[in-house]
Amino acid sequence: MLEPKSFQSIESVNDFVIKFANVNGTGSASANQMFAKAIFRMGIPVSPKNIFPSNIQGLPTWFEVRVSEKGYLGQRGGVDIAVAMNPQSYSKDIDEISEGGYLLYDSTWKRNFNRSDINIIEIPLTQLCVDSFKNPKQRALFKNIAYVGALSALMEIEYEVLEKIISEQFANKPSLIEPNIKALNLGRDYVLDNLDYPIGIKLSRRNLLENKILISGNEAAGLGAVYGGATFCSWYPITPSTSLAEGYEKYAKKYRVDEKSGKNLYASVQAEDELAAVGMAIGANWNGARAFTATSGPGISLMSEFLGLAYFAEIPLVIFNVQRGGPSTGMPTRTQQSDVLACAYASHGDTKHVLLFPADPKDCFDFSAKAFDLADQLQTPVFVVSDLDMGMNDWVCEKFDWDDSISYNRGKVLDYEDLEKLESYGRYLDSDNDGICYRTYPGTHPEKGAYFTRGTSHDEYARYTEDGNINAETLMRLMRKFRTASELVPEPLIEINGEDSCGIIFYGSSKPAVLEAKDILRTKNINVDLMQIRSFPFNLDVWEFIASHDRIYVVEQNRDSQMRTLIMAEGGISAEVLRPLVHFTGDPIEAAYIVNKISEREVNYKSHKNIKER
Amino acid sequence: MSYIKPINHHPRLEKNKLGLTRRDYEGAISTLCAGCGHDSISACIIEACFQLNIEAYKVAKLSGIGCSSKAPAYFLNQSHGFNSVHGRMPSVATGANCANGDLLYLGISGDGDSASIGIGQFIHAIRRQINMVYFVENNGTYGLTKGQFSATNDLESKNKYGEDNLFKPIDLASMAIQLGASYVARSFSGDRDQLIPLIKGAIQHKGFALLDIISPCVTFNNHDSSTKSYDYIRNHNEAVGKTDFVPLGEEITTSYKSGSSVEVNLHDGSKIALEKVNSKFDPTNPGNSLNYIREKSEEGKLLTGLLYFDESSEDLHETLNLTKTPLNQLKQDELCPGEKALEIINESLS
Numbered sequence: 034m035l036e037p038k039s040f041q042s043i044e045s046v047n048d049f050v051i052k053f054a055n056v057n058g059t060g061s062a063s064a065n066q067m068f069a070k071a072i073f074r075m076g077i078p079v080s081p082k083n084i085f086p087s088n089i090q091g092l093p094t095w096f097e098v099r100v101s102e103k104g105y106l107g108q109r110g111g112v113d114i115a116v117a118m119n120p121q122s123y124s125k126d127i128d129e130i131s132e133g134g135y136l137l138y139d140s141t142w143k144r145n146f147n148r149s150d151i152n153i154i155e156i157p158l159t160q161l162c163v164d165s166f167k168n169p170k171q172r173a174l175f176k177n178i179a180y181v182g183a184l185s186a187l188m189e190i191e192y193e194v195l196e197k198i199i200s201e202q203f204a205n206k207p208s209l210i211e212p213n214i215k216a217l218n219l220g221r222d223y224v225l226d227n228l229d230y231p232i233g234i235k236l237s238r239r240n241l242l243e244n245k246i247l248i249s250g251n252e253a254a255g256l257g258a259v260y261g262g263a264t265f266c267s268w269y270p271i272t273p274s275t276s277l278a279e280g281y282e283k284y285a286k287k288y289r290v291d292e293k294s295g296k297n298l299y300a301s302v303q304a305e306d307e308l309a310a311v312g313m314a315i316g317a318n319w320n321g322a323r324a325f326t327a328t329s330g331p332g333i334s335l336m337s338e339f340l341g342l343a344y345f346a347e348i349p350l351v352i353f354n355v356q357r358g359g360p361s362t363g364m365p366t367r368t369q370q371s372d373v374l375a376c377a378y379a380s381h382g383d384t385k386h387v388l389l390f391p392a393d394p395k396d397c398f399d400f401s402a403k404a405f406d407l408a409d410q411l412q413t414p415v416f417v418v419s420d421l422d423m424g425m426n427d428w429v430c431e432k433f434d435w436d437d438s439i440s441y442n443r444g445k446v447l448d449y450e451d452l453e454k455l456e457s458y459g460r461y462l463d464s465d466n467d468g469i470c471y472r473t474y475p476g477t478h479p480e481k482g483a484y485f486t487r488g489t490s491h492d493e494y495a496r497y498t499e500d501g502n503i504n505a506e507t508l509m510r511l512m513r514k515f516r517t518a519s520e521l522v523p524e525p526l527i528e529i530n531g532e533d534s535c536g537i538i539f540y541g542s543s544k545p546a547v548l549e550a551k552d553i554l555r556t557k558n559i560n561v562d563l564m565q566i567r568s569f570p571f572n573l574d575v576w577e578f579i580a581s582h583d584r585i586y587v588v589e590q591n592r593d594s595q596m597r598t599l600i601m602a603e604g605g606i607s608a609e610v611l612r613p614l615v616h617f618t619g620d621p622i623e624a625a626y627i628v629n630k631i632s633e634r635e636v637n638y639k640s641h642k643n644i645k646e647r
Numbered sequence: 648m649s650y651i652k653p654i655n656h657h658p659r660l661e662k663n664k665l666g667l668t669r670r671d672y673e674g675a676i677s678t679l680c681a682g683c684g685h686d687s688i689s690a691c692i693i694e695a696c697f698q699l700n701i702e703a704y705k706v707a708k709l710s711g712i713g714c715s716s717k718a719p720a721y722f723l724n725q726s727h728g729f730n731s732v733h734g735r736m737p738s739v740a741t742g743a744n745c746a747n748g749d750l751l752y753l754g755i756s757g758d759g760d761s762a763s764i765g766i767g768q769f770i771h772a773i774r775r776q777i778n779m780v781y782f783v784e785n786n787g788t789y790g791l792t793k794g795q796f797s798a799t800n801d802l803e804s805k806n807k808y809g810e811d812n813l814f815k816p817i818d819l820a821s822m823a824i825q826l827g828a829s830y831v832a833r834s835f836s837g838d839r840d841q842l843i844p845l846i847k848g849a850i851q852h853k854g855f856a857l858l859d860i861i862s863p864c865v866t867f868n869n870h871d872s873s874t875k876s877y878d879y880i881r882n883h884n885e886a887v888g889k890t891d892f893v894p895l896g897e898e899i900t901t902s903y904k905s906g907s908s909v910e911v912n913l914h915d916g917s918k919i920a921l922e923k924v925n926s927k928f929d930p931t932n933p934g935n936s937l938n939y940i941r942e943k944s945e946e947g948k949l950l951t952g953l954l955y956f957d958e959s960s961e962d963l964h965e966t967l968n969l970t971k972t973p974l975n976q977l978k979q980d981e982l983c984p985g986e987k988a989l990e991i992i993n994e995s996l997s
């Protein structure tokens with residue numbers, strides 16, 4: 034006999050968090066992705082996040098999916114449904130479930146869990162698969178598909194949508210479609226035949242995602258590099274950037290093979306280390322190809338010497354830094370924004386670099402393509418600084434767009450005809466007074482345009498000099514160039530929401546959490562103005578926003594409030610105005626965290642102000 | 648500053664097939680020490696390029712950091728040069744080479760540059776079979792930082808303070824053979840007759856060509872106890888054979904005596920003739936080459952000449968299946984998949 038429930042079950046439509054607890058290396062990822070994709074196809078905003086260990090097989094791994102009809106897609110916190118497939122992590126996984134939530138577990142091995150305040154859903158997944166599949170590998174793998182099938186019945190995911198995803202996924206291996214569908218039905222039919230359904234948490238089609246796509250930032254950036262005309266990629270494997278180079282290769286294989294000759298119109302070289310990776314990219318750029326490397330924090334440290342060379346010798350270069358948790362090897366599979374300063378001032382001596390901060394995969398695509406123009410225009414390294422959260426997780430974002438009528442901007446490059454007309458050529462002559470000089474590619478003209486690229490101090494004709502004044506002039510010209518850069522890079526996005534608002538400065542993957550926090554704060558009568566920084570060097574808009582606020586919270590995912598330091602250092606801004614709001618556990622920042630921090634401090638601020646005004 | 652420039656035996660104003668004189672292949676005035684072996688090598692590079700009718704602007708000269716790495720400034724003024732960072736020339740050359748395979752790549756390095764800080768990049772450039780000529784101007788010392796031991800110093804040698812070197816040397820030529828370099832030669836900066844044909848052979852070769860050139864440092868490593876001093880080398884150098892490069896278009900068969908030479912085919916159809924000292928030596932067999940080098944080294948002698956040669960090697964462009972048009976010359980319509988393709992991609996992601 035069923036005991037009456039002593040708790041209120043969570044009831045919600047299109048608004049919940051579900052967490053899958055799996056064992057690394059058991060093939061759960063594709064099933065979990067299928068689950069998220071199905072929700073996306075039903076037009077409901079969804080944000081899947083992979084929480085994985087730095088391990089290949091055996092350790093616990095989680096896949097957390099937030100569904101939010103309102104479109105809040107930052108990390109939320111709390112778990113409404115847990116699909117617990119890993120006995121190793123049962124206790125933690127079950128503890129996390131909110132009161133009234135749901136637990137689905139593999140009841141082939143029955144358990145008693147110490148929670149009387151949640152709904153426990155028992156499905157003998159292993160048994161079902163053992164009974165239906167002969168091959169031991171299939172039995173293990175299809176457990177995952179089977180729980181997706183079960184959830185489709187429990188949560189009213191449209192079955193046809195799942196069926197379609199499977200047939201698309203295995204379009205190239207049709208023989209796999211049938212067993213996958215069979216596994217899907219196995220879970221689904223078990224629920225239909227044996228359990229109460231649907232549960233309190235449900236999905237319902239909304240079609241809110243008409244112009245949206247679901248993609249990871251790394252794949253988007255790799256595609257952006259193909260669109261941006263990159264012909265050379267050199268890289269060294271490192272989480273979380275590897276999938277960016279792979280994304281580039283995937284699309285290059287598709288769109289960059291000459292149909293007639295079968296030859297590649299691109300090269301991708303897996304280097305022996307990051308020093309070589311960046312060296313190769315510099316060599317290719319020096320020779321007039323658009324080239325890039327993709328890495329993460331430890332790679333940036335290794336590349337630093339070369340980055341100074343590219344800065345000082347003025348060689349275009351695009352570097353993707355998909356940030357992870359530092360310092361040192363740190364948390365290789367967790368997210369942070371802790372390389373801002375390391376990138377901005379990478380390398381010894383007076384160096385400053387152009388940084389772009391994408392905030393979602395659409396930005397990753399756009400900024401990736403744009404970075405190649407900027408690097409060519411400015412003849413300097415351009416960093417695209419993203420992070421693990423947006424790099425490796427699929428995010429909902431706007432569809433990509435491209436305008437065929439816009440040509441690549443290759444910057445100031447002299448060709449044969451230009452050189453013919455020239456009396457004398459000086460590689461580092463600032464004839465346009467914008468700090469940017471004219472390059473030539475090797476092999477252009479038999480008598481004119483050759484010069485010697487060097488990292489040693491040089492004069493306007495690229496000749497070695499030890500004259501300190503000449504070197505100082507070069508350094509000043511590079512500052513002039515940096516000012517020019519501030520006019521070319523993407524401006525900040527600013528949203529003003531009323532008088533006496535406090536400001537929030539943020540960048541990158543904190544965006545969804547900040548936008549959600551803004552709405553929540555408004556319900557608490559706290560108005561915030563927003564500035565999303567999209568690049569460094571900062572332009573005038575950044576300084577104006579700061580000047581028009583007396584208190585600004587700088588939201589970032591590192592310990593030292595690095596963006597704040599950068600703003601203070603570059604703009605001489607007082608520490609009082611810019612208030613650190615940092616989060617650095619390696620999990621993506623949550624709106625609730627921002628709301629708490631700001632409301633706490635705003636209450637203090639207002640009471641102080643009231644006292645003063647009295 | 649070199650007060651004593653290596654003497655050029657040919658008439659100054661002789662012209663090659665391009666109508667250029669040797670002067671057209673020169674560079675800036677050297678700032679290396681008078682008598683530095685590196686300057687002699689530069690002179691041989693100038694001579695080889697002159698003789699081969701190389702168009703200087705179609706050459707890229709790249710280097711690391713060191714006295715040796717300064718050398719590219721002192722030859723081929725009409726070539727683009729790239730003095731990169733210490734030990735990292737191979738990676739820069741790799742990227743540059745991928746971007747445009749139509750240029751001739753001359754990499755200049757030192758023993759510190761290639762056998763210590765940059766040994767990893769050196770190894771991988773060979774492994775990838777970059778089509779380039781890689782010069783190691785090997786003086787058994789760190790010239791530019793004033794005379795520290797390098798990794799190619801012989802075990803028993805002493806430094807300028809009379810201190811013993813405690814570690815065994817790395818033999819870059821043997822290493823390169825083991826790694827699959829397809830043209831490996833050793834010579835001596837002061838031996839123009841041997842060096843110039845070896846450089847010419849290396850330039851004509853397709854694939855990675857290593858020239859390990861003993862190049863005495865007059866300032867820090869030319870004392871009696873050094874195994875890389877002029878006198879030591881002159882006494883201990885054992886030439887493998889006389890290399891005589893026969894340029895394309897000339898009668899090949901007349902330039903060497905049959906029976907006493909091995910004919911080696913170069914990728915571009917030209918040939919290099921090797922006169923054997925030891926009739927058993929076959930430079931196309933890596934095992935033989937390595938044994939021969941070791942044998943001689945055990946006798947305290949340095950084997951010079953063309954040590955190894957493989958005409959069948961495939962270079963990185965072939966391995967990567969790169970298009971004939973250099974990557975740096977591809978146009979936007981070949982590079983950008985465009986709006987329509989993006990619509991299809993968007994579709995696949997929704």
Ligand SMILES: Cc1ncc(C[n+]2csc(CCOP(=O)(O)OP(=O)(O)O)c2C)c(N)n1
Pocket residue numbers: 712713714715716733756757758759760761784786788789790791792797
């Ligand atoms: C990262 C780095 N470390 C150290 C140096 C200092 N340094 C300059 S040249 C050199 C050694 C050069 O030796 P080698 O390559 O044999 O050239 P040589 O001067 O003997 O021709 C060193 C250690 C440097 N430039 N960069």
Ligand code: SF4
Pocket residue numbers: 678679680682683684685714715786790791863864865866867
């Ligand atoms: S120190 Fe030695 S290697 Fe350097 S320039 Fe002088 S002689 Fe040549």
Ligand SMILES: [Mg+2]
Pocket residue numbers: 713715757758759784785786787788789790797
């Ligand atoms: Mg040396």
